Ligand SMILES: NC(=O)C1=CN([C@@H]2O[C@H](COP(=O)(O)OP(=O)(O)OC[C@H]3O[C@@H](n4cnc5c(N)ncnc54)[C@H](OP(=O)(O)O)[C@@H]3O)[C@@H](O)[C@H]2O)C=CC1
């Protein structure tokens with residue numbers, strides 16, 4: 001598979017190394033907005049760039065008729081615009097706030113637990129996410145996905161980084177040197193607490209998941225998610 005890398009930072013480099021081991025080739029590397037977007041014979045594009053660049057990168061790949069997998073977080077207010085753009089180009093697009101198998105299993109666990117907790121209003125819900133200090137966005141895309149899943153099943157209407165009102169889930173976003181990504185959801189009452197937690201030990205799971213998604217999507221048309229790739233949920 002010929003891969004165009006849109007973004008060549010920590011994730012781009014991890015993806016390159018795993019992709020080469022799986023006998024793929026990297027035919028394009030976009031490192032900044034001034035790069036030459038020559039997709040030529042790319043089979044798929046993988047975008048792990050910065051929040052301000054993701055929309056343009058995804059559109060450039062769709063313009064070239066190249067299926068796109070995006071893991072960049074912090075641009076999701078434009079998600080519907082990208083869906084419309086993808087449809088207008090009869091293109092292929094897959095976004096995931098987190099590509100690791102473990103987190104996608106954890107998403108299913110989160111849904112099950114929030115469904116179970118829905119009737120027990122004596123418990124309040126908090127999400128904590130911890131990432132490295134270079135991360136540009138807060139809260140993490142994964143924490144937002146977790147909060148949205150809980151909102152679907154519980155009485156909460158939105159999430160907040162600030163002091164929460166009774167209808168809001170508090171997300172505590174912490175930044176600590178070298179932490180690849182930790183997410184914990186805690187339900188607390190006067191009497192006890194229940195927590196579930198996912199800890200990434202490296203970026204390998206994110207990078208491997210993105211490549212598996214790219215391999216899966218490359219000959220398909222439409223808009224997909226990791227649930228389609230992993231066939232879970
Ligand atoms: N979905 C998932 O599973 C995961 C998602 N992520 C997300 O992926 C994104 C990237 O993470 P990470 O690799 O750690 O971040 P990095 O900062 O290491 O990499 C991003 C790279 O994009 C470059 N860049 C800047 N402008 C552009 C542009 N216009 N086009 C292409 N590249 C550009 C940056 O260059 P410069 O530094 O010069 O600005 C930087 O090298 C983040 O949004 C992060 O939250 C991360 C891990 C997993």
Ligand SMILES: O=C(O)C1=N[C@H](C(=O)O)C[C@H](O)C1
Pocket residue numbers: 073097098131135139140141142143180181182206
């Ligand atoms: O920026 C990161 O590093 C990560 N970003 C993603 C997010 O915002 O959820 C996924 C992972 O936690 C690592």
